[in-house]
Amino acid sequence: MELIYEKSKPGRRAAVLPRRTVPAATIPSELRRSAPPRLAEVAEPDLVRHFTELSTRNFGIDTGFYPLGSCTMKHNPRANERAVEVPGFRDLHPHQDADAAQGALELMWRLQEILAEVTGLDAVSLQPAAGSQGELTGLLLMRAYFEDRGEHRSEVIIPDTAHGTNPASVTMAGLELVDVATDERGNVALDDLRAKVSEHTAGLMLTNPSTLGLFDEGIVAITDTIHEAGGLCYYDGANLNAVCGISRPGDMGFDVVHINLHKTFSQPHGGGGPGGGPIAVRGFLEPFLPIPAVTRDGDRFDLDAHRPLSIGKVRGFAGPFGVFIRSYAYIRRYGPRLREMSEAAVLNANYLLKHLREAYDVPYDRICMHEFVVSAQSLKRNHGITALDVAKRLMDYGFHPPTIYFPLVVAEALMIEPTETEAKETLDAFVQAMLAIAEEAREQPDQLHEAPRSQPVGRLDEVKAVREPVLRYLFEGHPRRE
Numbered sequence: 283m284e285l286i287y288e289k290s291k292p293g294r295r296a297a298v299l300p301r302r303t304v305p306a307a308t309i310p311s312e313l314r315r316s317a318p319p320r321l322a323e324v325a326e327p328d329l330v331r332h333f334t335e336l337s338t339r340n341f342g343i344d345t346g347f348y349p350l351g352s353c354t355m356k357h358n359p360r361a362n363e364r365a366v367e368v369p370g371f372r373d374l375h376p377h378q379d380a381d382a383a384q385g386a387l388e389l390m391w392r393l394q395e396i397l398a399e400v401t402g403l404d405a406v407s408l409q410p411a412a413g414s415q416g417e418l419t420g421l422l423l424m425r426a427y428f429e430d431r432g433e434h435r436s437e438v439i440i441p442d443t444a445h446g447t448n449p450a451s452v453t454m455a456g457l458e459l460v461d462v463a464t465d466e467r468g469n470v471a472l473d474d475l476r477a478k479v480s481e482h483t484a485g486l487m488l489t490n491p492s493t494l495g496l497f498d499e500g501i502v503a504i505t506d507t508i509h510e511a512g513g514l515c516y517y518d519g520a521n522l523n524a525v526c527g528i529s530r531p532g533d534m535g536f537d538v539v540h541i542n543l544h545k546t547f548s549q550p551h552g553g554g555g556p557g558g559g560p561i562a563v564r565g566f567l568e569p570f571l572p573i574p575a576v577t578r579d580g581d582r583f584d585l586d587a588h589r590p591l592s593i594g595k596v597r598g599f600a601g602p603f604g605v606f607i608r609s610y611a612y613i614r615r616y617g618p619r620l621r622e623m624s625e626a627a628v629l630n631a632n633y634l635l636k637h638l639r640e641a642y643d644v645p646y647d648r649i650c651m652h653e654f655v656v657s658a659q660s661l662k663r664n665h666g667i668t669a670l671d672v673a674k675r676l677m678d679y680g681f682h683p684p685t686i687y688f689p690l691v692v693a694e695a696l697m698i699e700p701t702e703t704e705a706k707e708t709l710d711a712f713v714q715a716m717l718a719i720a721e722e723a724r725e726q727p728d729q730l731h732e733a734p735r736s737q738p739v740g741r742l743d744e745v746k747a748v749r750e751p752v753l754r755y756l757f758e759g760h761p762r763r764e
């Protein structure tokens with residue numbers, strides 16, 4: 283397929299801009315272009331066809347089942363989009379005075395209250411724009427808290443099953459990483475944890491349910507251990523889809539939680555944006571939260587920037603507002619029955635696990651939460667078929683592959699998360715495909731190494747792609763034709 287730049291013909295246009303009514307001189311010269319931007323020049327039909335064709339080569343939650351573990355690729359209800367399109371929300375300027383944005387502030391305040399309730403904590407900031415930014419914000423809060431108390435604590439304990447963003451956030455926050463092992467049931471190894479805490483411990487970062495899809499059986503002993511050492515407990519709530527309305531991080535003993543609005547609360551994601559990673563904290567951490575805070579006084583809502591202990595601003599304006607509307611609309615449609623969302627997610631995952639165990643190894647054999655990890659280790663040993671082969675072949679069956687080779691503690695890992703929005707027929711079709719692939723591994727393993735065969739591109743040479751990246755179009759653009 284040609285690039286849009288290769289389809290470019292000088293003078294072709296898909297749109298004509300209105301004549302300028304502002305004299306050019308009113309715009310400072312350093313803000314004006316000296317040459318037109320190097321954009322492709324194409325007529326509207328060609329433009330539409332180009333991007334429509336591109337879109338058909340992509341895979342999304344609207345095209346098929348997308349069981350990407352840890353990513354919670356659930357259906358995005360269209361009712362949310364109607365809420366976002368309400369003119370009072372859609373046309374609001376981010377610099378609008380609070381007086382003329384009362385509805386928007388009220389929505390944010392209500393969302394904060396709901397997230398406080400769901401997490402069992404006291405105060406919320408909606409500002410962080412992703413889970414990973416929530417992590418960084420939470421860690422900066424913990425640092426600010428200890429600095430305010432005159433305590434020098436710099437170590438953050440993280441299990442070896444953690445999502446890669448956890449250790450990255452610790453390093454970015456200027457803190458030090460301490461690893462804790464996972465025991466044979468998939469829980470944090472308590473002996474190891476006890477050996478690692480000290481007067482240097484700033485806290486623990488834990489994903490629960492873990493990336494193995496398991497609810498930690500020692501959760502209260504874990505948070506007690508950290509608190510007894512004077513540290514704080516951070517809950518990576520990216521997996522909150524498993525526990526909403528059932529159990530709450532605050533009740534488990536956690537002090538800071540981030541929530542992924544683009545996972546649990548249905549903001550569309552997968553193309554890199556926009557996301558939402560609010561954090562919820564215990565009351566004693568509230569003074570450190572980012573500014574401005576959304577506050578309520580009687581019937582009036584406001585943005586409060588006067589918080590002397592605040593870590594400052596972590597995002598432009600008040601945060602990703604469109605994401606808040608979608609998440610709020612989604613949560614309100616469940617209302618007090620929000621737990622049904624999590625119950626169905628857990629049921630779907632266990633249904634898949636029960637069927638897949640016929641053909642795949644189950645490294646931690648327990649009831650799972652919203653996701654689970656199986657392994658292709660036996661297929662590899664007996665037939666030379668790896669998790670990568672299975673994932674690539676799934677594309678030929680019309681499914682997005684699950685997450686593979688993560689978490690790192692499981693060899694040949696396939697991490698599967700069906701979400702609650704899939705029907706039994708879809709789950710059954712996925713089981714059939716997974717079992718058929720295991721059968722193919724026994725019967726015709728060579729063919730599997732060549733999958734996928736039905737896609738616009740076949741098996742990519744990933745090592746070469748990393749070693750010899752071709753980024754010409756990204757960095758240089760296409761030469762403008764005169």
Ligand SMILES: *Cc1c(COP(=O)(O)O)cnc(C)c1O
Pocket residue numbers: 352353412413414415445447448489493518520521542557559
């Ligand atoms: C997705 C995820 C994150 C990071 O969230 P982003 O919004 O992608 O930055 C962190 N931890 C876990 C367990 C996750 O699944």
